[in-house]
Amino acid sequence: MREFPDRDLETASEVGQIASGQGGVEQRAGAILDTLHRLVPFRAAVIFLLDPDRREAMPISSRGYDRAVSEYMSSSANIAEIELLGLTRHRAAMRVRDLPVPAERVRGWVEYLRPAGFREGLAVGLFTPEGRHLGILGLNTDTERHPTESARELIGALAPTIAKAVDPTRSLAGMARIVNAARAGILLTRGGNTLPLIGLPGHRLLGVGSSVLAVVARQVPVSGGYGSFLCPDAADDTVDSHVRITVLPCPPDTPQHVNAVVLLSRAGDLHGLTGRELEILGLMVEGWPNRRIAAVLFIAPRTVAAHVEHILPKLDVSTRTLAAVRALRLGLYVPLPLAAV
The missing domain is CATH 1.10.10.10 (Winged helix-like DNA-binding domain superfamily/Winged helix DNA-binding domain)
Structure with missing residues (x-):
């Protein structure tokens, strides 16, 4: 394992404290960029999450980019380029000089970042512990001297901690604990897809395309995402066996593509x-x-x-x-x- 200078270890410790601390996702993301600025004197930086339904980037903290660059970063074209560069699959941080293709072939660099005065940059994919790709941390400098190789290695090592800090499902998992004895749970996206919910397994009744999720999708716009109902559980041999489906609203700092928290528990009385x-x-x-x-x-x-x-x-x-x-x-x-x- 590479040894980092004491100053870098202090940066790592501070990022860890931010990730474990309170506050909303945007607040934690901004605090992380403040900390990383002491490591890399960037002129602009962004942390964004991905909307898997619309294939768009949703910045949760961004600074220093002009309107043209910001709009490109949020576009599906940028998402496609990020995928081609491997940032949705590989976990290592990459500078512009580290890219698997010449920078002259990267549209975002040639048409937006370089004309805006940036001379180097770094990007790293953010992944949940179970491997789900959350988004990207990116930063750009006006000098080729930064980011250094040491800074690249440290940011790559910190990426899992940064992902923890900006993962919006953390607060949603906390909400799920208010439902006693929840046996399973998922996050339902606006497009009808599902995402895992930290701390709870999935369930066949909560699978994509299920009748249960169709009912939830119909009810969320009416109820604001709160309520419960019963569902017959054919897997149980007991006559008239049911399970309870509870739908919880998402807090304000949840990305817009997450529509509701859906939990499955015993039916109760x-x-x-x-x-x-x-x-x-x-x-x-x-x-x-x-x-x-x-x-x-x-x-x-x-x-x-x-x-x-x-x-x-x-x-x-x-x-x-x-x-x-x-x-x-x-x-x-x-x-x-x-x-x-």
């Missing part, structure tokens, strides 16, 4: 409601009358009315409307797309 009654409650929550409920569930209207009569005392309410309100508040219903019809 079902108040004696049967599987069919939970399905009927799902339609009552939607405001459906008995005749329409009967048609979609392929049962007689009088059967629906009988179920409603049984539901009211179980929820300790006197009217159909109050039953729907309480079912929605307690998450005691199965949405239609998940019903066994």
